[in-house]
Amino acid sequence: MxxxxxxxxxxxxxxxxxxxxxxxxxxxxxxxxxxxxxxxxxxxxxxxxxxxxxxxxxxxxxxxxxxxxxFKAKVDIAKETQTIQEMLNLDHNIEIGSLREPSAISRNEFVGLDKSSGRWFYQTDLAYDTGENVPDEKSAIQIAINHIQEYDIFPADKLGEPRTSELTSGDGIAEPEKVLRRDIIFHPTVDGYEVNGVYRICISIGSNGDIVAVEKLASEYERVGxxxxxxxxxxxxxxxxxxxxxxxxxxxxxxxxxxxxxxxxxxxxxxxxxxxxxxxxxxxxxxxxxxxxxx
Incomplete structure (x- = not known):
């Protein structure tokens, strides 16, 4: 122009x-x-x-x-299903829902997998977050990276720099502010390109360093033309x-x-x-x- x-x-x-x-x-x-x-x-x-x-x-x-x-995502639904099952210790007979209609695997845990893109998420109910002994930011980042590596969720060397956010309770005035969970978010690039839309890995760390949520919304990819x-x-x-x-x-x-x-x-x-x-x-x-x- x-x-x-x-x-x-x-x-x-x-x-x-x-x-x-x-x-x-x-x-x-x-x-x-x-x-x-x-x-x-x-x-x-x-x-x-x-x-x-x-x-x-x-x-x-x-x-x-x-x-x-x-580019096209490298989709291996069997591998993603196995990762979810091992991470959550799920019986192989338990059905995994979709991103839009996730399955309730307990009264406060939900999981969904998109079978066309291989992207998935695991989420626990926020109502159960107590904020007891939530790790500091540096420790939470390391816990997140260790979790990604342990279950081979995404190549650690391609994650990029982490960003963090906090879910808190209390306003710091009438009642003390307390961190309920820390989100460790990675935005990988695709062949050097920044990616708009939804393309991230997010690990949420809660009380005592527990993993309370995982978003695997980025995939390895191949250039198709x-x-x-x-x-x-x-x-x-x-x-x-x-x-x-x-x-x-x-x-x-x-x-x-x-x-x-x-x-x-x-x-x-x-x-x-x-x-x-x-x-x-x-x-x-x-x-x-x-x-x-x-x-």
């Missing part, structure tokens, strides 16, 4: 999960791929989409052209038609987009990891995602 080209669109506020970029791969033959067989990427929109009318000025000097890689990128006019049409996701930290009316890169996007119920355009501004507080594949 050309500098000082002004486009005024009515855009809604939509949340996105991550911002980043990857390098464009050189053009390779993608004729062996049946583009139409790849599920169309649907990027979720937030309920606030129609709250604010935005003017967006696009000031990118150029956009990526040619092709971008397409290269796909053609959309043109400038394709991107404009997608935005006009509302086929995008917008995050704006300040809920401003006037936005100026200055940079465009290629990210990947992962849907937890799809085996494909697909390219998206990540359009940002100089302040780094705005991100527009548009499906990058020309179909």
């Amino acid at each position: 050309h500098r000082n080209k002004f486009l005024s669109f009515l855009l809604g506020m939509v949340a996105v999960f991550a911002v980043g970029s990857g390098s464009i791969h050189p053009a390779e033959a993608y004729s062996t791929l049946d583009i139409n067989s790849i599920p169309k990427l649907v990027i979720p929109k937030s309920g606030s989409q129609n709250i604010i009318n935005h003017s967006i000025e696009l000031e990118m000097d150029s956009i990526p052209t040619g092709t971008a890689p397409l 290269d796909v053609p990128l959309k043109s400038e006019s394709d991107i404009e049409n997608d935005i006009v038609d509302g086929n995008y996701s917008l995050s704006d930290a300040h809920y401003r009316n006037n936005l100026i987009a200055t940079d465009i890169d290629i990210n990947m996007y992962a849907d937890p119920e799809s085996e494909y990891i697909q390219p998206v355009f990540s359009i940002t501004n100089n302040d780094g507080d705005m991100n527009i995602l548009v499906d990058a594949m020309r179909r």
Whole structure:
């Protein structure tokens, strides 16, 4: 897109999960791929989409052209099932539910597995968290890494740097604040690309260092080919038609987009990891995602 080209669109506020970029791969033959067989990427929109009318000025000097890689999760349902069974000491006859309809394996434990992508989760009821002897952040990170390695959940050398968050009770004023569990979250990249959507490993550490939740929502992957990128006019049409996701930290009316890169996007119920355009501004507080594949 050309500098000082002004486009005024009515855009809604939509949340996105991550911002980043990857390098464009050189053009390779993608004729062996049946583009139409790849599920169309649907990027979720937030309920606030129609709250604010935005003017967006696009000031990118150029956009990526040619092709971008397409990846596919390496799915081994037998291995994932075995991991869950060993981790939770489950009888092989116990049925494991889906991500949308998990199985209750006890009165406070739930587990679900997506059989198309191999992603799964284990969760305990928060009501049973007591906050007794929850490990500090450093110890919790090590417990999480040890758990991932013990059950071969994901290659430890590909996890990336951990991020942490806490679930607490009490407001620190009327009653003391207490940490109930610590979430240790890893966001692996895919061939050097940051991944939007849902692509993470999360281990939750509770009382006495117990594992109270596991999210295995990232998989090892393979590159299955290269796909053609959309043109400038394709991107404009997608935005006009509302086929995008917008995050704006300040809920401003006037936005100026200055940079465009290629990210990947992962849907937890799809085996494909697909390219998206990540359009940002100089302040780094705005991100527009548009499906990058020309179909």
